[in-house]
Amino acid sequence: MQNKISHLIETRIVQDRLQGRIEEASFDRGFHSPENQEQLAEIIPHPCLPKPGVKQSAEQQANANIRFHKARQRHAGVESAIGALQNGNGLKRCRDRTERGFARYVALGILGRNLDTLVKLVIRQQNAACEVAQSRRKSA
Numbered sequence: 001m002q003n004k005i006s007h008l009i010e011t012r013i014v015q016d017r018l019q020g021r022i023e024e025a026s027f028d029r030g031f032h033s034p035e036n037q038e039q040l041a042e043i044i045p046h047p048c049l050p051k052p053g054v055k056q057s058a059e060q061q062a063n064a065n066i067r068f069h070k071a072r073q074r075h076a077g078v079e080s081a082i083g084a085l086q087n088g089n090g091l092k093r094c095r096d097r098t099e100r101g102f103a104r105y106v107a108l109g110i111l112g113r114n115l116d117t118l119v120k121l122v123i124r125q126q127n128a129a130c131e132v133a134q135s136r137r138k139s140a
Contacts, residue, residue: 026048026074027048032051048068
């Protein structure tokens, strides 16, 4: 319960800091409750709170609008990016317990990930047959 309240407070703080420019936000399944839905709707015009459980989730997906579906798709992309930062850039544990240290830690991880991506793009332009230039994803 305390964690859900802090998420609401943090969301309000960020929305105020950005002067109301956040139009939608997607949250994990465990965050859904009717109260959270109402409170988030006061902060953000289009909150995306998926319901837990197979039956409720299927019903919500069937009745959801296009904006909800797109927010859910982007949510998976953000989770994937977080996983990539944790796995590929050593962001497993931040040893600096200060907020400033944590922000620096995350920023350096993102910078490292961006540099890695940029280097792969440059190598791919120079030599498309190089092993580094090859994607590990299965082609469609």
